[in-house]
Amino acid sequence: MASLTVRKLDDAIKAELRLRAARNGRSVEDEVRVILREAATVTSSTVATGNRAARNAAIPAGRNSFHQSNGLRNITLIIGGGIAAYKALDLIRRLKERGFIVRCVMTNAAQQFVTPLSAGALAGTHAYTDLFDPGSEFDAGHIRLARDCDLIVVAPATADLMAKMAHGLASDLATAILLAADKPILLAPAMNPLMWNNPATRRNVAQLARDGVAMIGPNAGKMAEAGEAGVGRMAEPTEIATAAARILGPARPQPLEGKRVLVTAGPTREPIDPVRYIANRSSGKQGFAIAAAAQAAGAEVTLISGPVDLDDPAGVTVAHVESAREMLAAVEAALPADIAIFTAAVADWRVAHEGAQKLKKTAAGMPPLQLVENPDILATISKLRDTRPPLVIGFAAETEHLIDNARAKFARKGCDWMVANDVSPGTGVMGGDRNTVHLLTRDGVGDEIKAESFPVMTKEDVAAMLIERIVSTVTDQPT
Numbered sequence: 383m384a385s386l387t388v389r390k391l392d393d394a395i396k397a398e399l400r401l402r403a404a405r406n407g408r409s410v411e412d413e414v415r416v417i418l419r420e421a422a423t424v425t426s427s428t429v430a431t432g433n434r435a436a437r438n439a440a441i442p443a444g445r446n447s448f449h450q451s452n453g454l455r456n457i458t459l460i461i462g463g464g465i466a467a468y469k470a471l472d473l474i475r476r477l478k479e480r481g482f483i484v485r486c487v488m489t490n491a492a493q494q495f496v497t498p499l500s501a502g503a504l505a506g507t508h509a510y511t512d513l514f515d516p517g518s519e520f521d522a523g524h525i526r527l528a529r530d531c532d533l534i535v536v537a538p539a540t541a542d543l544m545a546k547m548a549h550g551l552a553s554d555l556a557t558a559i560l561l562a563a564d565k566p567i568l569l570a571p572a573m574n575p576l577m578w579n580n581p582a583t584r585r586n587v588a589q590l591a592r593d594g595v596a597m598i599g600p601n602a603g604k605m606a607e608a609g610e611a612g613v614g615r616m617a618e619p620t621e622i623a624t625a626a627a628r629i630l631g632p633a634r635p636q637p638l639e640g641k642r643v644l645v646t647a648g649p650t651r652e653p654i655d656p657v658r659y660i661a662n663r664s665s666g667k668q669g670f671a672i673a674a675a676a677q678a679a680g681a682e683v684t685l686i687s688g689p690v691d692l693d694d695p696a697g698v699t700v701a702h703v704e705s706a707r708e709m710l711a712a713v714e715a716a717l718p719a720d721i722a723i724f725t726a727a728v729a730d731w732r733v734a735h736e737g738a739q740k741l742k743k744t745a746a747g748m749p750p751l752q753l754v755e756n757p758d759i760l761a762t763i764s765k766l767r768d769t770r771p772p773l774v775i776g777f778a779a780e781t782e783h784l785i786d787n788a789r790a791k792f793a794r795k796g797c798d799w800m801v802a803n804d805v806s807p808g809t810g811v812m813g814g815d816r817n818t819v820h821l822l823t824r825d826g827v828g829d830e831i832k833a834e835s836f837p838v839m840t841k842e843d844v845a846a847m848l849i850e851r852i853v854s855t856v857t858d859q860p861t
């Protein structure tokens with residue numbers, strides 16, 4: 383199958399694509415897909431006449447948007463160019479603590495106060511700054527940022543942003559999102575008291591209230607400007623986060639509330655000497671996604687992770703370990719649990735005699751590296767008597783004979799479910815964002831192993847699927 387790089391198209395086509403994508407409320411990538419689908423499915427005459435019905439028929443009914451797919455609540459946070467922009471960084475944390483997924487958009491002026499790097503690092507995802515971003519191959523698009531969320535928060539909402547909103551301007555990414563929004567908007571104004579009390583700002587505030595825009599603050603207090611005080615301080619991040627939570631209403635049902643979930647993730651590192659180790663290519667993404675999904679479902683989650691390059695999921699207790707033996711000890715310390723999900727790629731072997739000092743080249747040739755078996759964490763926990771979690775799920779990463787090897791591993795380990803995934807290099811699963819899994823369970827009657835195969839999905843969607851299965855299993859069981 384040929385691949386297409388939007389970045390390499392000529393500029394006129396890219397500009398036309400962006401406009402078309404913006405008009406249709408899609409990313410450029412989605413727009414290209416729709417065009418290709420149209421070309422493949424609609425006859426040339428209907429394309430030539432621009433038959434709208436045929437075009438619409440080619441558009442998927444429900445886009446797999448960010449917030450639809452992850453099942454969590456999403457906030458687009460617009461950071462305006464005020465001195466209080468630094469507090470927006472804390473606000474990101476407060477919103478994440480409450481389980482919201484945050485995507486940041488920054489005005490040009492905001493970037494004079496805080497960097498997109500800081501906002502993006504705290505949010506855990508790229509901060510958006512440009513309406514027309516020539517460097518972005520798959521432009522998220524202002525319409526998507528406006529729609530693929532449950533709430534838009536503007537903090538600090540500058541006098542300038544509020545004036546533009548009140549007058550329907552859309553001259554940059556932030557204002558275009560606000561104008562295109564079909565979701566509730568919460569403003570946290572912050573400005574000098576003279577700006578706040580200016581008749582123009584008063585008119586704009588009144589207009590925005592009539593337009594149904596919600597507001598928190600500003601509070602009274604001292605200003606950044608020496609000696610000035612009055613109404614104009616941005617509400618505190620916790621106040622804004624509480625207001626956001628109130629607007630969004632009670633959180634989704636928490637079907638795993640009261641359940642303790644234990645997840646392992648990532649690789650292990652088995653030391654050879656103080657500076658070298660044996661490791662593997664596991665990124666930990668699948669386990670982190672599962673931990674986040676279990677947390678969103680209300681579980682009390684402990685994630686035990688090998689060395690990975692990922693942010694700890696919000697609201698999850700994380701223990702960072704290196705070796706298989708450390709991972710086992712951390713797992714045992716985290717018991718009891720109701721559900722244990724072992725996604726970590728634990729090294730099967732370690733070096734028998736770890737060098738106390740860095741091994742040196744010698745005339746005698748290469749040092750003999752004798753390997754010994756590591757503890758089998760999945761089997762150990764599955765075979766516990768008193769503290770065995772009622773539901774133990776293993777992951778089998780295989781590069782060949784996937785289902786057969788996974789079945790054999792399932793039979794050997796004593797766990798309740800096994801998730802098999804093909805991690806051969808061509809799949810891009812190790813380190814990638816997608817996964818193709820097969821869920822092996824036991825038939826209640828004859829203890830037959832049955833395998834259910836799923837299409838390629840994002841690791842978040844695999845996590846959501848697994849948590850849904852867990853919910854229906856544990857909530858079916860008598861307590």
Ligand SMILES: Cc1cc2nc3c(=O)[nH]c(=O)nc-3n(C[C@H](O)[C@H](O)[C@H](O)COP(=O)(O)O)c2cc1C
Binds near residue numbers: 490538
């Ligand atoms: C040091 C400094 C602090 C500022 N603080 C504020 C502020 O707190 N509130 C505000 O409305 N404008 C403030 N401004 C003015 C805005 O930065 C300016 O109006 C800018 O155009 C706002 O752009 P934006 O609304 O696109 O973010 C400040 C400007 C400077 C230079």
